[in-house]
Amino acid sequence: MLIRLISKVHPLDALNVEKSFTYHFPYSAISKQNVSLRVRTSMAEKPYACPHCPYRASQRIHLHEHIRIHTGEKPFQCPHCPYAARTNYILTKHIRRHTGEKPFPCPRCDYKAAQRSHLTTHLRTHMVQRPFSCPHCPFRSTQQAIFQDHALNVEKPFACPMCTYATYRRDHLNTHLRTHTGEKPYACPHCPYRAAQRVHLNSHVRTHTGEKPYACPHCSYRAAQKAHLLFHLRTHTGEKPYQCTLCPYASAQSCHLRQHMRGVHGSQEATGEQDNM
Structure with missing residues (x-):
C-alpha cells in the first residue's frame, strides 16, 4: 500500500521506495505445492471452521466468539451502562471508560493508557525518527494512516477550470x-x-x-464529527505530524503550522500537507 501511494507521487524513485518499505514475511511460497502444503498446515493448526465465512480458529472458544459477529449476540453486559459486548475482553476494555483505569504506563513520561495499542502509538512520540517518513519531502509521521493521507494528497491531477483548486479524485472535483x-x-x-x-x-x-457518535477511548469526550475526534485524540497521544521545515517546531494541526510559519518565519509556505476536514 505504501509503495503504491509513494509511486503515484514520486514515480521516478519508486524502486528506491520499494527497497525502503520492503517487509520480509516469515514464510514465502515459491510454488503451488508450497501453497497447498501451507493451506493444509493452516487447516490442521486451526481445525474449527466458521460455517458463515472462511475464518478458522485453533480453539473452539475462539470460534464461538467469532460466530457472534454473524449472529449479533453480545452476552457480556456492562454494569455501568446499556453497553454489551461480544467478548469479555472487549467488555473489560469498555469498563475502563467508566473506572478510569489505565494499566499501561509509558516508561518515559507520566502518560498512561487504557489500551496497549494506545500506549504503542504514544511511545512513537518519544522516537527521534518517526517510522513513516516521505523520502522526497520533510513530512514524517508516527502513524501509517496519516502518512497515507500525505501520499494521497500530494498528487492532484484533477484541476478546477475556474480556480486553483486541484484534487486526487474526480468525485472530489x-x-x-x-x-x-x-x-x-x-x-x-x-x-x-x-x-x-x-x-x-x-x-x-x-x-x-x-x-455525537464519535467517542474518545481515553476520556468522556464525544464528537459530532469524526474530524473533531481525530484532532482531540492527538491531545492524548501527543502526535504532531505537521513538521516545520525551518526549525524543530511540530504541531498536531496543519493550521497551527501555517500560523507558526507566518508568525515566526514570515512565510506562507508549510509542508504541503493539509487537514482534510
Whole structure:
C-alpha cells in the first residue's frame, strides 16, 4: 500500500521506495505445492471452521466468539451502562471508560493508557525518527494512516477550470464545482438548510438530533464529527505530524503550522500537507 501511494507521487524513485518499505514475511511460497502444503498446515493448526465465512480458529472458544459477529449476540453486559459486548475482553476494555483505569504506563513520561495499542502509538512520540517518513519531502509521521493521507494528497491531477483548486479524485472535483455553480442537492428534513455534500448534511442534521457518535477511548469526550475526534485524540497521544521545515517546531494541526510559519518565519509556505476536514 505504501509503495503504491509513494509511486503515484514520486514515480521516478519508486524502486528506491520499494527497497525502503520492503517487509520480509516469515514464510514465502515459491510454488503451488508450497501453497497447498501451507493451506493444509493452516487447516490442521486451526481445525474449527466458521460455517458463515472462511475464518478458522485453533480453539473452539475462539470460534464461538467469532460466530457472534454473524449472529449479533453480545452476552457480556456492562454494569455501568446499556453497553454489551461480544467478548469479555472487549467488555473489560469498555469498563475502563467508566473506572478510569489505565494499566499501561509509558516508561518515559507520566502518560498512561487504557489500551496497549494506545500506549504503542504514544511511545512513537518519544522516537527521534518517526517510522513513516516521505523520502522526497520533510513530512514524517508516527502513524501509517496519516502518512497515507500525505501520499494521497500530494498528487492532484484533477484541476478546477475556474480556480486553483486541484484534487486526487474526480468525485472530489465534481463536489468542489458546486461551490462555483451554487448547487446544493442535499436538503435537511428539519429546516431549510441545504448542502453541496452529503457529509455536510449529515453533520448539520446532528445539530438537530444532538447525536455525537464519535467517542474518545481515553476520556468522556464525544464528537459530532469524526474530524473533531481525530484532532482531540492527538491531545492524548501527543502526535504532531505537521513538521516545520525551518526549525524543530511540530504541531498536531496543519493550521497551527501555517500560523507558526507566518508568525515566526514570515512565510506562507508549510509542508504541503493539509487537514482534510
